[in-house]
Structures are given as structure tokens and as C-alpha cells.
Amino acid sequence: MAARRGLSRGLGRALSSRSAVLRAAKLGPAEAPPAEERIRNFCIIAHVDHGKSTLADRLLEATGAIATSAKNAQVLDTMELERERGITIKLQAARMTYTAADGHAYILNLIDTPGHVDFGYEVERSLQACEGAILVVDASQGVEAQTIAVVQSARAQGLEIVPVLNKIDLPTAQPDRVAAEVQAILGLDCTRAIHASAKERRGIGEILEAVVARVPPPRAGSRARPLRCLVFDSSYDAHRGVIASVRVVDGALRLGDRIAFLNSGAEYEALELGVLVPHARPVHSLAAGEVGYVCGAIRALADAKVGETLAHAADARAQPPRVAPLPGYREPRPMVFCGLFLHDGDRFELLRDSLAKLALNDASLVYTAESSLALGSGFRVGFLGLLHMEVVQQRLEREYGLELVMTAPSVAYRVTTTRGERILVDSPDKFPEQSAIASVEEPFCAVEIIAPFDCTGALMELCQEARGEFGNMQPAGDGRVLLQYALPLGEVISGFFDSLKSRSRGYASMDYAPSDYRAADIVKLDVLINGERAAPLAMMVHRAAAQATGRRLAARLKELIPRQQFRVPIQAALGAKVIAAEHIAALRKDVTAKCYGGDQSRKKKLLMRQAEGKKRMKEIGRVSVPQSAFMACLSLRGAGSEAAAGG
Numbered sequence: 208m209a210a211r212r213g214l215s216r217g218l219g220r221a222l223s224s225r226s227a228v229l230r231a232a233k234l235g236p237a238e239a240p241p242a243e244e245r246i247r248n249f250c251i252i253a254h255v256d257h258g259k260s261t262l263a264d265r266l267l268e269a270t271g272a273i274a275t276s277a278k279n280a281q282v283l284d285t286m287e288l289e290r291e292r293g294i295t296i297k298l299q300a301a302r303m304t305y306t307a308a309d310g311h312a313y314i315l316n317l318i319d320t321p322g323h324v325d326f327g328y329e330v331e332r333s334l335q336a337c338e339g340a341i342l343v344v345d346a347s348q349g350v351e352a353q354t355i356a357v358v359q360s361a362r363a364q365g366l367e368i369v370p371v372l373n374k375i376d377l378p379t380a381q382p383d384r385v386a387a388e389v390q391a392i393l394g395l396d397c398t399r400a401i402h403a404s405a406k407e408r409r410g411i412g413e414i415l416e417a418v419v420a421r422v423p424p425p426r427a428g429s430r431a432r433p434l435r436c437l438v439f440d441s442s443y444d445a446h447r448g449v450i451a452s453v454r455v456v457d458g459a460l461r462l463g464d465r466i467a468f469l470n471s472g473a474e475y476e477a478l479e480l481g482v483l484v485p486h487a488r489p490v491h492s493l494a495a496g497e498v499g500y501v502c503g504a505i506r507a508l509a510d511a512k513v514g515e516t517l518a519h520a521a522d523a524r525a526q527p528p529r530v531a532p533l534p535g536y537r538e539p540r541p542m543v544f545c546g547l548f549l550h551d552g553d554r555f556e557l558l559r560d561s562l563a564k565l566a567l568n569d570a571s572l573v574y575t576a577e578s579s580l581a582l583g584s585g586f587r588v589g590f591l592g593l594l595h596m597e598v599v600q601q602r603l604e605r606e607y608g609l610e611l612v613m614t615a616p617s618v619a620y621r622v623t624t625t626r627g628e629r630i631l632v633d634s635p636d637k638f639p640e641q642s643a644i645a646s647v648e649e650p651f652c653a654v655e656i657i658a659p660f661d662c663t664g665a666l667m668e669l670c671q672e673a674r675g676e677f678g679n680m681q682p683a684g685d686g687r688v689l690l691q692y693a694l695p696l697g698e699v700i701s702g703f704f705d706s707l708k709s710r711s712r713g714y715a716s717m718d719y720a721p722s723d724y725r726a727a728d729i730v731k732l733d734v735l736i737n738g739e740r741a742a743p744l745a746m747m748v749h750r751a752a753a754q755a756t757g758r759r760l761a762a763r764l765k766e767l768i769p770r771q772q773f774r775v776p777i778q779a780a781l782g783a784k785v786i787a788a789e790h791i792a793a794l795r796k797d798v799t800a801k802c803y804g805g806d807q808s809r810k811k812k813l814l815m816r817q818a819e820g821k822k823r824m825k826e827i828g829r830v831s832v833p834q835s836a837f838m839a840c841l842s843l844r845g846a847g848s849e850a851a852a853g854g
């Protein structure tokens with residue numbers, strides 16, 4: 208699945224590589240905006256791998272927005288084309304012109320939606336920029352967990368949904384069976400479902416006609432109102448600042464207009480307006496119903512976050528303001544937290560600069576400095592979910608050449624103290640003494656799982672172990688079952704997905720969305736090494752799982768911490784009460800023992816290597832602890848851990 212940041216980065220890079228061209232690109236003569244009834248704004252929604260990107264490409268080809276590629280995308284003959292293709296796959300919005308069977312030319316805006324639930328809010332905003340959605344379902348696979356999730360989101364936004372059964376070229380395709388499934392599970396009328404093969408370019412014309420005929424045009428009459436645009440995506444370009452993708456909801460935006468973002472209050476001038484066809488084409492104005500981009504030398508994404516409302520500065524400043532923000536704006540809310548440290552503690556400045564640069568491109572990234580005796584200076588970073596965390600980690604390592612140490616991910620608990628204070632605890636460091644806690648609440652999420660029927664028992668057991676609350680179970684067609692559970696988010700982020708896959712032989716698909724907070728008996732599990740509290744190893748766990756987790760952690764640390772010259776006790780404790788204990792026997796590690804005393808140079812090398820190894824160790828009291836030990840807790844927490852670690 209294409210990760211959200213990948214999309215933004217892709218377009219950012221694509222635009223930046225063309226920024227010189229763009230600056231030189233001539234702004235053509237001003238044109239009248241297309242009539243609302245000739246505009247269709249739509250997106251393509253699908254479960255991963257059902258063919259969303261391939262179909263998007265075909266629609267662009269069929270309307271002449273991009274050149275028709277050779278059959279095999281890998282053998283595109285020119286770099287030019289290849290680049291174009293790369294851009295089209297990663298674009299966030301593309302404008303096509305299509306002459307329909309009724310003889311009229313229509314402007315079709317295809318708006319890309321991020322595929323993953325981590326970016327659910329951004330999906331919601333992209334969908335809000337559309338009036339319709341093409342639902343792609345693989346005719347050989349049928350409805351999957353994310354199919355249900357995306358349809359629910361599209362419905363919530365009131366979009367007209369056009370079902371397309373893709374991959375009918377496959378011998379295993381059963382479009383009629385899958386149509387019945389879509390109808391039964393999703394309640395979508397499939398009598399007019401389109402049979403298509405994006406691969407073989409079948410059904411493409413029918414899909415374009417269906418977009419024109421079935422997706423409603425933008426609401427008429429809104430052009431006379433004061434300007435309001437929805438920012439449904441934004442990315443940062445080093446040369447031009449923030450590029451905000453917008454859907455004009457009311458009024459019209461003209462080049463040179465003074466603009467304001469209603470939630471952040473930031474004001475700028477619209478220096479460049481454009482549409483993506485799919486290359487960026489500067490325009491003089493964008494009117495209600497249209498989709499395009501705005502640049503205004505906007506310095507930080509924080510000023511123009513996804514979900515913002517852009518208006519004319521004068522309307523925003525008027526007393527009382529002449530415009531209200533579009534409803535539903537939310538600050539990005541991190542759900543998963545972890546500590547980020549460096550293998551090489553000396554490069555802290557680089558980590559700080561890299562995070563700051565990344566945050567320019569990712570308004571949902573939040574971080575605060577954190578310092579740990581064992582791991583040095585680093586940051587506590589909040590992410591939208593595990594995928595987001597992975598993407599950030601990879602970007603920091605790849606783009607900034609950093610070698611990171613990440614502590615186990617944790618969720619944020621709501622703690623009410625005995626003094627009546629309510630605090631959000633996203634790190635074991637901040638967990639109050641047990642005696643000062645009145646109550647703790649943990650975040651829950653709504654989970655939907657689709658799996659073969661014969662795995663039902665194993666998966667229900669898994670959800671039960673993860674303290675899940677059963678919601679519903681129903682047939683999902685083709686010998687499969689749909690399970691709905693409410694699960695603690697803390698369990699979902701600790702190996703649950705791996706366990707789900709292993710207990711369903713890889714066949715289950717799953718989707719989750721944060722729901723609410725519920726009371727939970729959460730405690731802080733401390734680890735003591737040689738009597739010293741090892742703060743980076745502390746965890747917040749459910750009391751019922753504390754003892755088993757403590758035992759596994761102590762046993763794992765015993766394996767990971769090298770023997771020292773003295774006996775090292777390892778203990779897991781709840782407050783002052785030790786609940787699990789191990790010890791490492793004393794031994795002086797003689798790394799040269801194998802060298803039979805003869806080969807001096809080899810002996811030297813080994814001693815040097817041992818010294819290097821020591822450098823990578825961190826001291827907890829008198830004990831040298833390797834980096835790997837700090838990651839030990841990653842595979843321990845939660846119910847799914849045994850399966851996740853053991854396969």
C-alpha cells in the first residue's frame with residue numbers, strides 16, 4: 208500500500224523537479240471557469256492491491272491526460288514517460304477533460320486518497336472534496352476489511368458510490384458472486400456494477416460514462432458566496448514552500464488575492480494557482496467546484512494543515528467574520544508514541560534538524576525532547592499509527608542517514624490522579640506513582656476482520672486474549688466471516704496483526720479505527736538491573752498481563768545482556784513489589800580464549816572488536832546493556848506476542 212507520506216513526498220519531489228519549468232511556464236490567457244454542471248469530482252477507493260492505481264492510470268490514458276503506456280510498464284521507452292508515469296501514480300489530484308456520449312466536454316477531477324487508516328482523517332478530508340467514489344473490488348478476491356472501511360467513510364461523506372469489479376481477466380474472477388457479496392455485505396446496489404480489467408483496459412469507457420452520469424456535479428449557486436476552500440492535502444517544497452491542494456467550495460480565488468487560513472490564522476498572498484493535468488498548469492483563478500493547488504510562499508505545513516479552510520483575508524478579518532470555517536476540522540491526534548534515540552549519541556543536533564525538516568512535510572508529527580540516562584538525548588515522538596511510525600523511521604534513516612534506536616511503542620493513557628487532575632500519559636516516565644492514581648483509561652479501536660470461516664475460533668481466541676469485546680459476526684461470502692470487535696489500541700499495536708496473519712495462514716485482512724477511551728487497570732512495570740531502575744525498559748501494561756510480561760522480559764534480558772564480572776540480578780517490579788526475577792551468573796568474558804595463545808594479531812583484533820562492542824553498550828549502574836535489550840520489549844507486550852515472536 209502506498210504510504211501517505213510517500214504520496215506527498217512523491218508529488219513534492221515531482222513538483223520540485225519541475226519547479227524551474229513551472230516558474231518559466233507561461234500563464235496562459237485567463238479562461239472562464241468550467242460550468243459547475245460540467246465538473247465531476249471523484250476518488251477511487253479500494254482494498255490494497257485491488258487495482259486502484261492501475262485503474263487511475265487507465266482513466267488518465269483514456270482521457271489523454273497521459274500517453275498510453277506500453278503493455279509492460281517496466282519497458283517504457285523514454286525517461287520522460289517514465290517520470291510522467293511516476294508522477295501519475297503518486298499524484299494527489301488529476302484533472303482530465305472527457306467528452307462524454309452526450310457530446311459535452313466534462314472536467315473530471317480524480318482525487319487520490321491515502322489508503323491507510325493511520326491517515327483516516329486525511330482520507331475523510333479527501334473524500335469531502337468529492338461528490339462520488341469509484342469502488343474497486345478485485346473480482347477474484349471479493350470484499351476485504353478495507354473495502355468495508357472505505358465504503359463506510361465514503362457513505363459518511365454522502366458520496367455516490369460506483370462499484371467496479373476489476374480483474375475480470377483472471378481465470379479465478381467471479382464477478383457475479385462478488386457483486387452479490389458487495390450487495391449483501393455493503394448494501395450497495397450492484398445491478399449496474401461495471402465489469403472491468405484495468406490491466407487489459409476493459410470497461411474503462413463505461414467507468415468514465417458512469418462518473419459523468421452518476422456522480423453529481425458540485426452544488427450550483429455557490430460561486431456568488433464568499434470564498435471558502437478545503438485544504439485536502441498539503442506538501443512542502445523547498446523552493447516554493449507549502450503546496451496546498453484545495454477544493455474550492457464557495458466563491459472564487461484569484462491570483463494575487465490576499466488569503467487566510469481560518470484555523471491557524473496565517474495570512475499569505477496567492478502567488479501561484481494551478482491545476483494538475485497531471486503536470487502542474489498555472490491558472491488565473493479557481494472557482495467553486497474546481498480542484499487545484501495554491502502556493503503562497505507558505506513557510507510551514509502547520510499554517511496550512513490538511514482540513515484547513517482557506518478564505519479571503521478580508522472576509523476572515525471582518526468583524527464579525529464573513530466566513531465560517533468548513534465543519535469537521537481536527538488537529539492531527541497522535542495515537543502511538545515512542546522514544547527516538549541515536550545509536551551514535553553525538554549526532555543529536557542532526558536528529559533534531561532532521562525531525563524539524565520532516566515535520567515541515569508532515570503536520571501530524573509531534574515531538575518533544577526527551578533525555579534518558581541510558582540512551583542519551585532524544586525525542587518522544589507521536590504518530591498517527593504504526594504505519595506512520597514506520598514511515599517516519601524509514602525516512603529518517605534513508606533521507607537523513609541516521610541510525611535510530613526506538614523504544615517500544617506505547618499508546619497514551621488518560622490518568623486521573625487522586626487530586627482530581629487529568630493527565631495524558633504517553634510514556635512510562637510520566638506514569639504517576641500507583642498511590643497517586645485514582646483511575647486510568649485506555650484508547651480503544653473498532654476492529655473489523657475478514658477471514659476464512661475455519662479460522663473463526665482461533666481469531667476469536669486471539670481477540671479475547673487481547674481483551675477484545677465482541678461486537679458482531681456475519682458471513683462475508685465465499686466461506687469467509689466478518690468479525691467486529693472493540694480492542695484496546697495498545698494491544699493492536701503490539702504484534703496483533705502478525706498474530707492475526709499467523710493464525711489465519713495469512714488469509715485474514717483487518718482494519719481498525721480509533722473509537723473511544725475505556726477504564727482499564729494499567730500499571731507501570733519497572734525493570735531493575737543489578738538493583739538499578741532501567742527507565743528505558745519500563746512499560747505500561749494491563750495488570751492481568753504484568754506478571755507474564757515481566758517474566759518474559761526478565762528472561763529475554765538475561766539472554767541479551769552479556770555476562771559481567773559479577774552476578775547481575777534482573778527483576779521486574781510493580782512499585783516496590785518484585786513480580787519476576789532472573790540473574791546472570793558472573794563471568795569474565797575472555798574473547799581471546801579461542802586463539803590458542805599463538806596468533807597475536809588475531810588476538811589484538813578480537814580485543815579491539817570487544818572494545819568497539821563496549822562503545823555501543825549503555826551503562827545502567829555498573830552493568831553494560833546492549834542496544835538490542837532496549838528493543839526487547841517490542842516483541843513482548845500484549846496477547847499476540849507469543850505468536851508474533853514464535854510464528
Ligand SMILES: Nc1nc2c(ncn2[C@@H]2O[C@H](COP(=O)(O)OP(=O)(O)OP(=O)(O)O)[C@@H](O)[C@H]2O)c(=O)[nH]1
Nearest residue numbers: 208209255256257258259260261373374404405406
Ligand atoms: N490481472 C489483473 N491484474 C491487475 C488488474 N488491475 C491491477 N492489477 C494488478 O494488481 C496489482 C495491484 O494493482 P495496483 O493498481 O497497484 O493496486 P492498488 O489498489 O493501487 O494498490 P496500492 O496502491 O498498493 O494500494 C498489480 O500487480 C496490478 O498489475 C487487472 O485488471 N487484472
